[in-house]
Amino acid sequence: xxxxxxxxxxxxxxxxxxxxxxxxxxxxxxxxxxxxxxxxxxxxxxxxxxxxxxxxxxxxxxxxxxxxxxxxxxxxxxxxxxxxxxxxxxxxxxxxxxxxxxxxxxxxxxxxxxxxxxxxxxxxxxxxxxxxxxxxxxxxxxxxxxxxxxxxxxxxxxxxxxxxxxxxxxxxxxxxxxxxxxxxxxxxxxxxxxxxxxxxxxxxxxxxxxxxxxxxxxxxxxxxxxxxxxxxxxxxxxxxxxxxxxxxxxxxxxxxxxxxxxxxxxxxxxxxxxxxxxxxxxxxxxxxxxxxxxxxxxxxxxxxxxxxxxxxxxxxxxxxxxxxxxxxxxxxxxxxxxxxxx
Numbered sequence: 001x002x003x004x005x006x007x008x009x010x011x012x013x014x015x016x017x018x019x020x021x022x023x024x025x026x027x028x029x030x031x032x033x034x035x036x037x038x039x040x041x042x043x044x045x046x047x048x049x050x051x052x053x054x055x056x057x058x059x060x061x062x063x064x065x066x067x068x069x070x071x072x073x074x075x076x077x078x079x080x081x082x083x084x085x086x087x088x089x090x091x092x093x094x095x096x097x098x099x100x101x102x103x104x105x106x107x108x109x110x111x112x113x114x115x116x117x118x119x120x121x122x123x124x125x126x127x128x129x130x131x132x133x134x135x136x137x138x139x140x141x142x143x144x145x146x147x148x149x150x151x152x153x154x155x156x157x158x159x160x161x162x163x164x165x166x167x168x169x170x171x172x173x174x175x176x177x178x179x180x181x182x183x184x185x186x187x188x189x190x191x192x193x194x195x196x197x198x199x200x201x202x203x204x205x206x207x208x209x210x211x212x213x214x215x216x217x218x219x220x221x222x223x224x225x226x227x228x229x230x231x232x233x234x235x236x237x238x239x240x241x242x243x244x245x246x247x248x249x250x251x252x253x254x255x256x257x258x259x260x261x262x263x264x265x266x267x268x269x270x271x272x273x274x275x276x277x278x279x280x281x282x283x284x285x286x287x288x289x290x291x292x293x294x295x296x297x298x299x300x301x302x303x304x305x306x307x308x309x310x311x312x313x314x315x316x317x318x319x320x321x322x323x324x325x326x327x328x329x330x331x332x333x334x335x336x337x338x339x340x341x342x
Contacts, residue, residue: 014098014272021277025284025298036295040247041303048246049307052239056311059235063087066228070123072220078113081326085319086112092316095274095309112327130225134233135266142259237262243304249296250287260286261304274312279305 029037064084071078090105102124110117219225240258244250261283268279283301288294 018272018277021272021281025277025281025301029295029298033295033298036293037299040249040296040299043248044299044303045246045248048242052242052246052307053311055235055239055242056308057315059232059239060084060087060091060311060315062228062231062235066225066232067123067127069219069221069225069228070126071120073218074119074123076113076115076119078109078115079330082109082112082323085323085326088312088315088319089323091312092320095276095312095316098273108323112323130229134229135263138233138259138266139263142256142263146256146260233262239308240265240304243307244300246303247296247300250292250300253287253290253292257287257290260289265304274309275305 061084064087065080067087068078068080068083086105086108089108090101092101093104094101106117106120106124109115109120237258240261241255244253244258264286265275265279265283268282269275271278280298280301283304284294284297287297287300292300
């Protein structure tokens, strides 16, 4: 009972954060800026949403096939459509209940493919580990190819905090020294810190990530796994690029901007359910760094977030409806309900 109350409180706090970030993003908009947003959305090239939509489906299908590859060492051969349906329903669940989607998709696949759900947990850990690794790599690349912009932003941020413009040339050194001191402090007090439950959870998460990455050695279809991983993130990147071209005022933005949005925006997707509030807030802030005015940055941030979210909602509902129909029909055709690959 206590755990349910705590989870309910955390969920309400999360919703509160979502609402606050949405409010904070638009609270200072003037009437003129609101009109600019309406105008930009009114003349947007919505025809580009069709290829964006297709790319979104490809990324989800590729994610399903990658998950299927992870099941091969466990002697599981689920039907491809069942895996895809489970992935989409899991994503849809995450929009409402954070982190529950992973459990739901494992439960669904276990039900229709007659496979133990507990065996699928390890595959989820591996998936998360490689996605986290890819996100870090993209983040590093985004910072390295735009080092000057990153440092200027950090200098600007700290100058606002300190209100001392004369210290801007030293900010990067302050940050570096601060990071070093933080690392040293954590190392010195590591035994004391491990007494806290949240530190233990972080440690467990890091161990899971490491073990997930190490599981690559025992993977049967390594090339297929790498291919689908690259395809997934490639589709994410392409969706953002096309999203920028849907509005004339952002069509000039480069690949570098897309890298920044993909890397930092992904943290927003993790922070709140489906990235509600957090994703648009981060994209809004990032796009403004590249000289785009506030009204347009708000408009493009909502376009880039809304289309993938609609894909998840639409195909999540379709999957929920078709899943039992498809499996009943398959069982009648084969005269069995066992999990056979198609």
